[in-house]
Amino acid sequence: MAVIDHQAELSRAGANVHGWFGGLLFFARRYPLGAIGAIIMILFLATAIFAGSIARFDPFTTNARISLAPPGGEHILGADFMGRDVFARIVYGARISLAVSVGATALGCLIGVAIGLMSGFFGGWFDLLVQRVLDIMQSLPLLVMALVMAASLGPSLPNTIIAIAIPLVPTVARIIRSNTLSLREMPFVEAARAVGMSETRIAFIHVLPNTLAPLIVLATAQLGSAILVESALAFLGLGVPEPHPSWGRMLSESAAEYVRTAPWLVIFPGIAISAVVFGTNLFGDALRDLLDPRQRI
Amino acid sequence: MAAPQAILATGAERRPVAGAPAPEPVLEVENLQTVFYTRGGLVKAVDGVSFTLGRSETLAIVGESGCGKSVTALSLMRLVSDPGRVVGGSVKLDGRDLVGLDEAELRQIRGNDISMIFQEPMTSLNPVMTIGRQIGEALILHQHMSRKAAVARATEMLHLVGIPEPQQRVKEYPHQLSGGMRQRAMIAMALACNPKVLIADEPTSALDVTIQAQILELIAKLQRELGTAVILITHDLGVVAETAERVIVMYAGRKVEEATVGELFARPLHPYTRGLMNSIPRLALMRREAGPVVNRLAEIPGIVPALSNLPPGCTFAPRCTFADEACRAQYPAYAEKRERHWAACWHSDKLPGAAHD
Amino acid sequence: MTEAAPPPVLEVEGLSKHFPVRKGLLRRTVGHVYAVDQVSFTIGAGETLGLVGESGCGKTTVGRTIMRLIEPTAGAIRLDGHDVTRLGKSEMRPFRRQIQIIFQDPFSSLNPRKRAGDIVGEPLKVHGVLAAKARRERVAELFERVGLRKAQMDNFPHQFSGGQRQRIGVARALALNPRLIIGDEPVSALDVSIQAQVINLLMDLQRELKLSYLFISHNLAVVEHIAHRVAVMYLGRIVEYTDKTTLFTRPLHPYTEALLAAVPVPDPAIKRAKRVVQGDVPSPLKPPPGCHFHTRCPYAEARCRQEIPALREVEPGHHVACHLR
Numbered sequence: 001m002a003v004i005d006h007q008a009e010l011s012r013a014g015a016n017v018h019g020w021f022g023g024l025l026f027f028a029r030r031y032p033l034g035a036i037g038a039i040i041m042i043l044f045l046a047t048a049i050f051a052g053s054i055a056r057f058d059p060f061t062t063n064a065r066i067s068l069a070p071p072g073g074e075h076i077l078g079a080d081f082m083g084r085d086v087f088a089r090i091v092y093g094a095r096i097s098l099a100v101s102v103g104a105t106a107l108g109c110l111i112g113v114a115i116g117l118m119s120g121f122f123g124g125w126f127d128l129l130v131q132r133v134l135d136i137m138q139s140l141p142l143l144v145m146a147l148v149m150a151a152s153l154g155p156s157l158p159n160t161i162i163a164i165a166i167p168l169v170p171t172v173a174r175i176i177r178s179n180t181l182s183l184r185e186m187p188f189v190e191a192a193r194a195v196g197m198s199e200t201r202i203a204f205i206h207v208l209p210n211t212l213a214p215l216i217v218l219a220t221a222q223l224g225s226a227i228l229v230e231s232a233l234a235f236l237g238l239g240v241p242e243p244h245p246s247w248g249r250m251l252s253e254s255a256a257e258y259v260r261t262a263p264w265l266v267i268f269p270g271i272a273i274s275a276v277v278f279g280t281n282l283f284g285d286a287l288r289d290l291l292d293p294r295q296r297i
Numbered sequence: 298m299a300a301p302q303a304i305l306a307t308g309a310e311r312r313p314v315a316g317a318p319a320p321e322p323v324l325e326v327e328n329l330q331t332v333f334y335t336r337g338g339l340v341k342a343v344d345g346v347s348f349t350l351g352r353s354e355t356l357a358i359v360g361e362s363g364c365g366k367s368v369t370a371l372s373l374m375r376l377v378s379d380p381g382r383v384v385g386g387s388v389k390l391d392g393r394d395l396v397g398l399d400e401a402e403l404r405q406i407r408g409n410d411i412s413m414i415f416q417e418p419m420t421s422l423n424p425v426m427t428i429g430r431q432i433g434e435a436l437i438l439h440q441h442m443s444r445k446a447a448v449a450r451a452t453e454m455l456h457l458v459g460i461p462e463p464q465q466r467v468k469e470y471p472h473q474l475s476g477g478m479r480q481r482a483m484i485a486m487a488l489a490c491n492p493k494v495l496i497a498d499e500p501t502s503a504l505d506v507t508i509q510a511q512i513l514e515l516i517a518k519l520q521r522e523l524g525t526a527v528i529l530i531t532h533d534l535g536v537v538a539e540t541a542e543r544v545i546v547m548y549a550g551r552k553v554e555e556a557t558v559g560e561l562f563a564r565p566l567h568p569y570t571r572g573l574m575n576s577i578p579r580l581a582l583m584r585r586e587a588g589p590v591v592n593r594l595a596e597i598p599g600i601v602p603a604l605s606n607l608p609p610g611c612t613f614a615p616r617c618t619f620a621d622e623a624c625r626a627q628y629p630a631y632a633e634k635r636e637r638h639w640a641a642c643w644h645s646d647k648l649p650g651a652a653h654d
Numbered sequence: 655m656t657e658a659a660p661p662p663v664l665e666v667e668g669l670s671k672h673f674p675v676r677k678g679l680l681r682r683t684v685g686h687v688y689a690v691d692q693v694s695f696t697i698g699a700g701e702t703l704g705l706v707g708e709s710g711c712g713k714t715t716v717g718r719t720i721m722r723l724i725e726p727t728a729g730a731i732r733l734d735g736h737d738v739t740r741l742g743k744s745e746m747r748p749f750r751r752q753i754q755i756i757f758q759d760p761f762s763s764l765n766p767r768k769r770a771g772d773i774v775g776e777p778l779k780v781h782g783v784l785a786a787k788a789r790r791e792r793v794a795e796l797f798e799r800v801g802l803r804k805a806q807m808d809n810f811p812h813q814f815s816g817g818q819r820q821r822i823g824v825a826r827a828l829a830l831n832p833r834l835i836i837g838d839e840p841v842s843a844l845d846v847s848i849q850a851q852v853i854n855l856l857m858d859l860q861r862e863l864k865l866s867y868l869f870i871s872h873n874l875a876v877v878e879h880i881a882h883r884v885a886v887m888y889l890g891r892i893v894e895y896t897d898k899t900t901l902f903t904r905p906l907h908p909y910t911e912a913l914l915a916a917v918p919v920p921d922p923a924i925k926r927a928k929r930v931v932q933g934d935v936p937s938p939l940k941p942p943p944g945c946h947f948h949t950r951c952p953y954a955e956a957r958c959r960q961e962i963p964a965l966r967e968v969e970p971g972h973h974v975a976c977h978l979r
Contacts, residue, residue, distance in 0.1 A: 013334040187763035195777040196750040209767045361845035475934045505708035510916035510930045535918030558922045576850035578879035594850040
């Protein structure tokens with residue numbers, strides 16, 4: 001049997017991978033799309049963090065003289081109707097998008113995990129009640145719920161985050177609950193009970209860490225979704241308010257009026273949103289394939 | 298109280314175990330090699346295994362987990378899935394090499410000339426199809442029977458495997474049957490087309506011991522009636538002793554011993570086989586009358602080595618009491634030590650004559 | 655001797671566990687599954703009681719009920735003479751140090767996200783027995799005792815083999831110095847050669863520490879090797895209860911005979927006169943009336959179909975539940 005044949009297959013399977021860098025390269029080769037997604041997400045993060053160093057202009061400074069300037073020269077992506085540098089607004093907008101996506105996803109997961117864990121672990125009437133409430137929440141479209149919340153809470157960055165987080169809760173709670181239900185019967189949980197551990201401690205120390213794995217993939221996918229929801233909210237005037245540079249609002253403000261006269265005001269925020277959502281989805285897909293225990297690896 | 302034939306008469310008698318003459322081969326396996334490509338490296342699950350199976354013969358392949366016995370069985374029918382692959386050797390069924398065939402040709406053989414039954418009857422049966430339909434599938438596919446004829450034959454098969462009220466059962470779903478019944482149904486499915494070879498992979502390991510006895514009795518009866526050759530894969534030496542005519546012992550992907558069943562139990566020539574036999578607790582009823590009461594079971598120290606990281610030389614050497622430099626340097630030759638009794642060991646002659654004196 | 659003998663480590667009397675069967679949208683109770691039905695036995699210090707039976711016989715439920723992981727429906731459980739049957743959670747807690755359990759599946763009985771040392775040390779932590787450093791030393795001692803290396807304390811379960819994981823389970827059960835360990839099929843999921851190692855370990859520990867075991871298993875040969883006394887269960891009831899030698903050489907109940915007849919002999923040279931008992935184990939949801947075993951018993955008579963046989967002591971120390979003995 002030629003040794004060469006084995007080697008090709010082995011490399012494909014991930015043998016001969018050394019160190020974390022080797023692991024990264026292997027991931028990139030096996031999931032090229034996922035690698036692209038990961039790169040986009042890293043760029044997104046870097047842009048948000050180093051916004052100050054990347055943008056030459058301040059996103060808030062208005063300059064009536066250069067209102068609606070097309071891309072070129074100093075303002076590489078042009079200027080908006082108030083003369084603010086579009087590039088700077090996109091770059092600083094990354095911060096807002098990051099805050100919204102990470103904040104909403106984290107908050108939604110936190111609440112969802114808490115509810116799902118208690119519901120699954122303690123069962124009984126609490127579980128029944130919670131499940132029906134979640135049923136009601138899930139029967140409303142995500143966008144409608146976010147709208148209602150945003151409208152009732154009023155426009156502000158924290159309120160937007162909450163409004164986007166809440167519709168995420170039922171999905172997370174269901175996943176955590178179903179994992180909890182199956183973990184509850186596992187022998188190692190019984191062993192903890194046999195020792196005399198209290199149910200609460202068992203829930204947090206034994207059950208919780210084992211329920212979180214599927215959440216990673218879900219959360220990654222939700223990052224992109226949160227940005228889209230924010231854009232939709234902004235479109236309806238309910239998103240992050242002035243003066244925060246929000247991609248969604250940039251898009252919505254310009255879409256109706258300026259799409260023909262100053263298309264760059266619509267194109268660039270649109271590209272930014274699309275790129276980030278695309279990137280998170282690609283990465284999320286690859287992550288799910290990687291972590292799926294039934295796959296080869 | 299006058300009892301009908303007792304379930305268990307006291308005492309046990311010795312019977313001579315004659316080695317039957319080798320029957321004409323129906324299956325010839327030569328140098329079978331199956332590997333798995335894993336993150337940890339190359340795993341040689343089956344490393345050059347050869348054997349022949351005679352018509353109507355029962356051959357047992359025995360070993361513990363990870364020895365490669367199940368993979369061997371799956372390899373015979375090329376059912377090994379990614380990341381595993383059959384990479385070498387030949388499997389000749391009545392002279393025809395199966396390794397070279399393409400999928401379409403192999404599909405005609407599976408279920409028809411070679412059949413397989415598995416350990417877990419619940420997961421091996423489709424929960425949303427009736428028993429009759431599942432048995433009938435093979436009949437319709439390979440023997441081109443009509444739906445009606447297939448159901449009739451399926452009912453016959455259920456009767457043959459001892460399921461009461463077969464006309465009723467043939468319309469039922471797997472969950473309506475008990476574990477023992479499901480296993481019988483699976484046997485019916487496997488034997489529907491009267492295959493030449495039946496591969497039974499741990500057919501009774503998941504069953505209760507009284508049901509196990511029934512199933513083993515059934516397999517033996519069917520084999521006599523239909524003349525099927527059986528490859529029985531198991532880890533249970535008791536099952537081997539009661540049902541097999543010849544035995545192959547596997548360890549870490551290779552054959553380490555092969556003999557007729559009487560020879561193997563009377564004179565194991567490989568330290569692993571001997572270690573296995575000594576480590577099983579035996580019921581008082583089964584011990585030879587003057588046998589000593591064992592206080593401590595003989596242990597085989599250590600654990601099976603990782604298949605991706607086998608030691609050089611004899612793979613059993615790290616756990617063997619007889620191992621020396623020769624063993625660690627080179628894998629022992631597989632040689633015929635006594636008549637029709639092969640072993641791969643440099644020190645077969647050092648093992649005591651009988652297994653448990 | 656004038657002083658009273660110390661109470662047995664475990665005494666179980668009339669233990670029963672019934673599960674309601676609920677059907678329909680409103681989950682009405684339509685019947686009961688008598689998973690455990692009037693089970694009684696005692697275990698003394700340093701003694702092993704083997705509890706054997708096939709699936710559905712209730713032996714696992716007995717183990718769990720004694721541990722109060724499942725609540726008994728009726729009967730009494732006494733640990734060292736103290737009645738623990740209906741104690742509340744906090745009252746039960748100190749008794750949990752006396753009785754521990756080893757599970758069947760070495761893979762799911764250990765939390766995959768905790769280190770082996772933490773798993774074994776957890777009982778100590780829960781009962782606040784030792785300070786952190788002392789705890790670590792005790793865990794190291796337990797590791798060595800069960801045949802593992804101290805250095806392996808920081809590994810995760812998936813880094814161990816099946817047999818090693820079972821040893822971790824044994825170490826965890828030993829942590830609080832219990833008087834009784836319930837082994838729920840502790841070696842059934844292990845390879846034969848590893849079974850021998852763990853069985854030897856359990857027997858060594860019993861000698862050293864005067865441990866008592868309730869050894870639940872379907873493997874008769876293993877039970878004969880390790881137990882002092884044996885109880886055979888069928889569909890929730892004990893059908894025979896006696897010392898090991900008597901049970902395995904002079905069984906009286908037809909079901910015990912059937913079990914012994916069914917066990918395959920690992921010696922082709924020995925042929926036993928035996929008969930394979932036919933029929934399936936009846937479903938616990940619809941147990942046969944009278945003696946549960948009458949549907950499969952070759953000796954069954956009319957009385958067996960109508961009347962439940964009581965567990966009677968037919969010879970000293972030998973209890974059988976059969977009308978015909």
